[in-house]
Amino acid sequence: MAPTRAATFSDSSALIDFVINRGNGVKGLSELGLETLPEQYIQPLEERMCMTNIVPEESIPVIDMSNWEDPEVAKLICDAASEWGFFQIINHGVPVQVLENVKDATYRFFNLPVEVKNMYSKEHSPSKNVKFGTSFVPHAERAFEWKDYLSLFYVSDEETYTLWPCVCREQVLEYMKKSKVVIKQLLKILMKGLNVNEIDEIKESMLMGSMRTNLNYYPICPNPELTVGVGRHSDVSTLTILLQDEIGRLFVRGNKKDSWVHIPPIKGSLVINVGDALQIMSNGRYKSVEHRVFANGSTNRISVPIFVNPRPTDMIGPLTELITSGEEPVYKQILYSDYVKYFFHKPHDGKKTIEFAKI
Numbered sequence: 001m002a003p004t005r006a007a008t009f010s011d012s013s014a015l016i017d018f019v020i021n022r023g024n025g026v027k028g029l030s031e032l033g034l035e036t037l038p039e040q041y042i043q044p045l046e047e048r049m050c051m052t053n054i055v056p057e058e059s060i061p062v063i064d065m066s067n068w069e070d071p072e073v074a075k076l077i078c079d080a081a082s083e084w085g086f087f088q089i090i091n092h093g094v095p096v097q098v099l100e101n102v103k104d105a106t107y108r109f110f111n112l113p114v115e116v117k118n119m120y121s122k123e124h125s126p127s128k129n130v131k132f133g134t135s136f137v138p139h140a141e142r143a144f145e146w147k148d149y150l151s152l153f154y155v156s157d158e159e160t161y162t163l164w165p166c167v168c169r170e171q172v173l174e175y176m177k178k179s180k181v182v183i184k185q186l187l188k189i190l191m192k193g194l195n196v197n198e199i200d201e202i203k204e205s206m207l208m209g210s211m212r213t214n215l216n217y218y219p220i221c222p223n224p225e226l227t228v229g230v231g232r233h234s235d236v237s238t239l240t241i242l243l244q245d246e247i248g249r250l251f252v253r254g255n256k257k258d259s260w261v262h263i264p265p266i267k268g269s270l271v272i273n274v275g276d277a278l279q280i281m282s283n284g285r286y287k288s289v290e291h292r293v294f295a296n297g298s299t300n301r302i303s304v305p306i307f308v309n310p311r312p313t314d315m316i317g318p319l320t321e322l323i324t325s326g327e328e329p330v331y332k333q334i335l336y337s338d339y340v341k342y343f344f345h346k347p348h349d350g351k352k353t354i355e356f357a358k359i
């Protein structure tokens with residue numbers, strides 16, 4: 001019997017060498033035209049897509065930001081952040097062209113020759129602030145995730161122009177800068193919702209002292225029903241601003257037990273979600289909610305999240321305003337970089353990271 005193409009990688013070390021060490025990623029696997037998914041990507045049954053758990057009649061709020069100072073808009077945002085942890089915004093002020101440009105830049109990066117992309121892998125990158133990789137933490141995962149990414153931690157414009165790949169740096173920078181306006185509006189509203197009316201320097205650093213933008217690439221997958229693009233997780237950010245393309249397949253945990261709700265692509269919109277850092281700072285009032293991405297059998301998908309984070313050196317914990325007003329703290333003070341380190345040392349595991357900060 002002729003061997004199937006998947007047999008090429010029946011040996012795990014050969015697959016790891018091709019995908020990780022040589023930098024082909026899952027894009028390289030996808031382009032081999034494999035007929036079956038390599039077993040290293042087969043997820044346990046409970047992590048795979050199950051249509052019966054999807055609630056098609058539910059959806060996360062879509063909020064028009066054109067009158068963002070209107071108290072009714074503020075209420076919609078604060079309610080969405082506490083009930084869903086997720087919402088989409090439209091008329092947010094980030095020009096559509098900026099969004100289109102960053103999507104084009106994402107394709108430009110992933111279409112570079114493997115040798116060029118691999119110059120940014122963990123082993124070869126000139127800086128830990130720029131990293132090309134695949135899956136989430138392949139060295140610790142029992143099953144890999146069907147995703148490649150480029151992760152860009154912003155330090156300064158100067159560093160961006162020296163270290164980031166030239167095919168995407170200007171577009172990512174512009175997307176970050178234009179998004180900063182709406183990020184500030186959202187944080188102002190969310191803080192007001194907690195009766196925190198002044199955002200001083202220390203608070204601004206805790207809320208948005210650093211930013212990381214990821215370019216995510218989910219290539220066409222053989223047997224998409226057996227794997228995931230990104231497994232169940234909540235983000236470790238304060239807020240995440242996510243640009244997705246028109247493909248869909250991003251799901252968020254719904255309010256009913258074991259239910260999942262699709263986040264439909266809306267042209268020009270941005271998906272906003274609360275991350276663990278904001279759940280901690282708000283003492284649990286705003287919720288970071290589990291989400292995941294399923295793989296796709298017929299189309300490549302991209303997404304571009306901006307993770308708005310505290311600075312790595314910030315101590316974060318429930319805001320003093322909440323505690324002095326009599327709330328019992330649910331979380332302790334933690335060094336943000338310790339929290340992030342903990343997240344990146346284990347595979348995706350739903351909402352478990354936040355246990356690290358619980359009192």
Ligand SMILES: O=C(O)CCC(=O)C(=O)O
Binds near residue numbers: 235250305
């Ligand atoms: O690709 C997406 O739509 C979501 C990705 C995501 O959840 C993440 O990168 O944290």
Ligand SMILES: [Fe+2]
Binds near residue numbers: 234
């Ligand atoms: Fe996420």
